[in-house]
Amino acid sequence: MAAEFIAQQLELAKGISPLAWLESTNERGQQAFAEATLPTRKTEDWKYTSLYNLTEIGFANSAPHAQAHAPVVPGLQANRLVVANGELDTSASDAAALELVVRFRDARPEQQEAIRELLGNVKGERGHLFADLNDASINDGLFVLIEKNQRLEHPLHIVYANTAGDAPFTVNTRLLIALEQGSEATVIEHYAGDDTVDGKQNNFTNAVTEIRVGDNAKLVHYRLQLMAESAFHIGGTFIDLQRDSRYEGFHLGLGSALTRNDIIVNHNVGGSHCEMNGVYVPQNKQVIDFHTCVEHKVAHCTTDEVFRGIMNDKAKATFNGRIHIHPDAQKTLAELSNKNLLLTNTAEINTKPELEIYADDVQCAHGATVAQLEEKERFYLQSRGISAADAEVMLSFGFINELLNSLNDEALGLWLRPQLAKRFGRDDDLSAQLSGEL
Amino acid sequence: MIEIKDLKASVEEKDILKGLNLNIGPGEVHAIMGPNGAGKSTLGNVLAGREGYEVTGGSATLNGKDILDLDPEERAREGLFLAFQYPVEIPGVSNLEFLKASVDAVREQQGKPALDSVQFLKLAREKCKAVNLDQSFLKRGVNEGFSGGEKKRNELMQMMLLEPSLCILDETDSGLDIDALQVVADGVNAMRDANRSFIVVTHYQRLLDYIVPDYVHVLANGRIVKSGGKELALELEEKGYGWLENGNENGAE
Ligand SMILES: Nc1ncnc2c1ncn2[C@@H]1O[C@H](COP(=O)(O)OP(=O)(O)OP(=O)(O)O)[C@@H](O)[C@H]1O
Ligand SMILES: [Mg+2]
Numbered sequence: 001m002a003a004e005f006i007a008q009q010l011e012l013a014k015g016i017s018p019l020a021w022l023e024s025t026n027e028r029g030q031q032a033f034a035e036a037t038l039p040t041r042k043t044e045d046w047k048y049t050s051l052y053n054l055t056e057i058g059f060a061n062s063a064p065h066a067q068a069h070a071p072v073v074p075g076l077q078a079n080r081l082v083v084a085n086g087e088l089d090t091s092a093s094d095a096a097a098l099e100l101v102v103r104f105r106d107a108r109p110e111q112q113e114a115i116r117e118l119l120g121n122v123k124g125e126r127g128h129l130f131a132d133l134n135d136a137s138i139n140d141g142l143f144v145l146i147e148k149n150q151r152l153e154h155p156l157h158i159v160y161a162n163t164a165g166d167a168p169f170t171v172n173t174r175l176l177i178a179l180e181q182g183s184e185a186t187v188i189e190h191y192a193g194d195d196t197v198d199g200k201q202n203n204f205t206n207a208v209t210e211i212r213v214g215d216n217a218k219l220v221h222y223r224l225q226l227m228a229e230s231a232f233h234i235g236g237t238f239i240d241l242q243r244d245s246r247y248e249g250f251h252l253g254l255g256s257a258l259t260r261n262d263i264i265v266n267h268n269v270g271g272s273h274c275e276m277n278g279v280y281v282p283q284n285k286q287v288i289d290f291h292t293c294v295e296h297k298v299a300h301c302t303t304d305e306v307f308r309g310i311m312n313d314k315a316k317a318t319f320n321g322r323i324h325i326h327p328d329a330q331k332t333l334a335e336l337s338n339k340n341l342l343l344t345n346t347a348e349i350n351t352k353p354e355l356e357i358y359a360d361d362v363q364c365a366h367g368a369t370v371a372q373l374e375e376k377e378r379f380y381l382q383s384r385g386i387s388a389a390d391a392e393v394m395l396s397f398g399f400i401n402e403l404l405n406s407l408n409d410e411a412l413g414l415w416l417r418p419q420l421a422k423r424f425g426r427d428d429d430l431s432a433q434l435s436g437e438l
Numbered sequence: 439m440i441e442i443k444d445l446k447a448s449v450e451e452k453d454i455l456k457g458l459n460l461n462i463g464p465g466e467v468h469a470i471m472g473p474n475g476a477g478k479s480t481l482g483n484v485l486a487g488r489e490g491y492e493v494t495g496g497s498a499t500l501n502g503k504d505i506l507d508l509d510p511e512e513r514a515r516e517g518l519f520l521a522f523q524y525p526v527e528i529p530g531v532s533n534l535e536f537l538k539a540s541v542d543a544v545r546e547q548q549g550k551p552a553l554d555s556v557q558f559l560k561l562a563r564e565k566c567k568a569v570n571l572d573q574s575f576l577k578r579g580v581n582e583g584f585s586g587g588e589k590k591r592n593e594l595m596q597m598m599l600l601e602p603s604l605c606i607l608d609e610t611d612s613g614l615d616i617d618a619l620q621v622v623a624d625g626v627n628a629m630r631d632a633n634r635s636f637i638v639v640t641h642y643q644r645l646l647d648y649i650v651p652d653y654v655h656v657l658a659n660g661r662i663v664k665s666g667g668k669e670l671a672l673e674l675e676e677k678g679y680g681w682l683e684n685g686n687e688n689g690a691e
Contacts, residue, residue: 375489376526380580381536383486383522384596385514385543394539398530398579405530405579 002038005055010034012061012170013136019104021112022138025120029135036129045128048318048350049260049289054232059170059204062086063163069194070161075411078157078188081142085162085203086171088142100156102143104174115143118176122210123238126264126293130234134172134208141174146183146217155186155220155409160205162231164197168204175209179217179245186220188412191235193228193255201228202257207235213245213272220248220408226419227255229286235261241272241301250407251290251307253280253317254419259288267294267301267329277403278307281423282315289318296329296359303334308400311340311347312423322354323366329359336366341373341396371399393424439464439501439635440485440604446495446660447484454480456660457496462604465632469646469671470639472657473679478639479523481657482608486520487513500604514540515547517603521593521610523639528580533592536580537562537599544600565598568628570621586613594625605629606637611645623648643675656682 010033018026038055039046068084070092079097082089088103102111123131146152160173177187189209193201205227213219227233233256239247253259265274274294282288294303309317321336340349353366373395381391400420407413440462447455454477462468472478484491485498487510498506505513528536538558545552553561566573569591581589590610597605607626611619626636626649638649646654646668654670655662656679663682664670 374526377528379486379488379510380522380526380528381540382510383488383514383520384536384540384600385511385547386536386539387511387543388509390539390543394531394536395528398528400530401532402530402579 001052001055002040005038006033006036008058009133009170010136012059013133015061016137016139018139021116022104025135025138029132029138032132033129033136036132038129045291045320048316049258049287051258054204054258057168057202057204059168062169062171062203063167068161068163069196070159071192071195073157073411073415075414076155076157076409077411078155081156081158083142083158083160083173085169086173087140097156100144100152102145104141104143105139107143111143114145114178115176118178118210118212119174120210122212122240123208123236126238127208127236128262130206131208131236134174134206134236137172138174141176143176144178144185144187146179146185148180149182150180151183152185155188157188157190160189160191160207161194162201162203162205162227164194164199164201164228166200168202170204170206173205173207175207177209177211177219179213179219181215182217183214184218186222186409188222188224190222190224191227191233191255193226193231195228200230202230202232204232205234207233209235209237211237211239211247213239213241213247215243215245215269217242218246218248222250222252222407222409222412224252224416225255225259225261226252229255229257229284231256233259233261235259237261237263239263239265239274241265241267241269241274243269244271246273247275249274249276250403251276251278252416253278253282253288253290254423256288257286259286261290263290263292265292265294265303267296267298267303270298270300272301274301274303274305276303276305277406279400279403279420280307280309280317280319281312281400281420282309282317283312283423284315285313286315287317288315291320291322293322293324294334296323296325296332296334298326298328299330299332301329301332303336305336306403307338308403309338309340309349310343310396310400310423311349312343314344314346316348318350319368320352320354321366321368322356323364325357325359325362325364327358330361332359332362332364334362334364338368339399340370341399342370343396397421397424439466440498442496442498444496445481445484445493445498447480447491447493449480449491453494454660455484458657458661460655460662462635462637464635465630466653467630467636467638467649467651469651469654469668470637470657471641471654471671471674476658477660478657479608482520482606482639485513485518485606486510511543514600514602515544519597519600519602519605521590521597521605521607523608523612525581525589525593527582527584529582531580533578533580534562534576537576537596540596541599561599565595568598569595569625570618571595587615587618590614590622591618594622598625598629601629603633604635604637606639608639609641610638611640611642619645619648643671646671658682
């Protein structure tokens, strides 16, 4: 199936109508992807995640976007864009939001120049074959440029929605975010499912995001993967941090039959700070794989990374967190923590922190655990009349809620919390009501 | 109310309670004092049903019901409440949700109607005020980042919400400032009634000026070695525990 899948996707890539000024990118991508071999269990970095189910499906190119259902986050004050089946849906997007982005297809020559300067350059050689596939297929995309010293008042909320239906299709999306010196912005990448329909949504989204945070700039980045449970999602997020810049990321993995997310952060110049939290809560037979890699190339940068996962049913997750401290990266402060809970004995977690340190004057800590719920905490709840089973649910939820509490956007937190709570069979009307009342 | 007979318990194979007898009638307040490591907190934990505290003999009946075979949550629903010496922090679990779940469970057992969220909030706010905690504490994680005194007041607030029939206060006065001590004492006194009993574990005679006990017991070496009225606390303050039979670790067995 592997060779057929490559051939199939390559065929789809060749079937797009290209943008003349991106043809060299297409060519490079097509060539690289044609030469690629699909990873197997023996491939380092893909040990625990099989692509078999993905390759079983015959995908077509994405169809026009007529009825994609893009969910609304109540109370979220944001500039909203809707990308339906890979195409920007201008009628469903806010006028103000459309002002904030350049669509590749509509880019003027000087904008094309700016796009080409970023495109593929943040990613560099770091992407795997799906990043090549994205290059191979690219004929549109969104470019967000926050100009020098500009402060975006409300988040930019980009909803990627796909139509439901029986015919499986592929969507390649590309997002470029550039923050110029001293600017600040919040961007929400939201990969949505259509919960208004039953039945299959076995589309395949292959999303690549390249981010450059300029000197003294700050990006808050939420990447929410909430696609339908029958969908497939492969994501590559590449982040370059310039001098004294700051990246605050929150990565949520809830959706899809199969998710693979690679997040690569480069501390490029010095003084930059990366704060990255992640939560994954697969259920049923979902497979979620996060691979993060933080490159400390230079001195005086800090990283604080916390990922937590709860696996239910027969779900399976992989967390591979790499921190690479290069010889010049003196005075690095880096911390990585990954904690996991298994709710059943058929669920699975593979966790592997990788710390590679080639500088001597650094402070680094990492830890990965597969935790049991704390007996003391459970007893405390029970001693107040709460049943052991309810106590477990409360504590499991609390385990990830701690990270949700760190979200700066209250409306987003209020919207996400019940969706996570639902995974624990909790009636979450209460907490919504209660937090509403207070 | 509660009848504890010849109770023996061990923790990690070490005998801690060695035949403890205590009878508490409805409406009574019993103070328990005693040296560090005597087994006071162990008694609370054993009665509350904590895992790892193994009962090796004796019995404890609450309102005529043997409680030692019940799960911790069942004991709580039967009206037993332990205010912990060291309440745990549970980050990520909202105090408010926790309190609501707890009150729901206990009320259901008591055959009382469930409170909707508006009624519950009103009640919770009221109790917050009674223990002098700002209502922002309801929103925080359970005891998360609470100061020592705030944790103790949170315990007291839970007690007020659950209206138990037997309240065990394990050093609820430790770590409280003078005003907070008054708040706690007022809270307890307001809850005293003919159908509710208290076990107040303390090291300080001073608390007993505020919460006047009907009886004072000395727990040493896993047993009650002396009982008396409230004047016993004053005597202990003066003389320490050395003069009592079994009153210290080296005391005659
Ligand atoms: N979980 C435990 N594991 C091991 N030993 C324990 C445990 N709990 C209690 N013990 C031991 O049991 C004995 C009695 O402890 P307990 O906490 O009941 O004392 P206490 O009377 O409450 O003392 P204090 O006045 O210091 O609070 C101590 O020697 C203590 O170390
Ligand atoms: Mg104690």
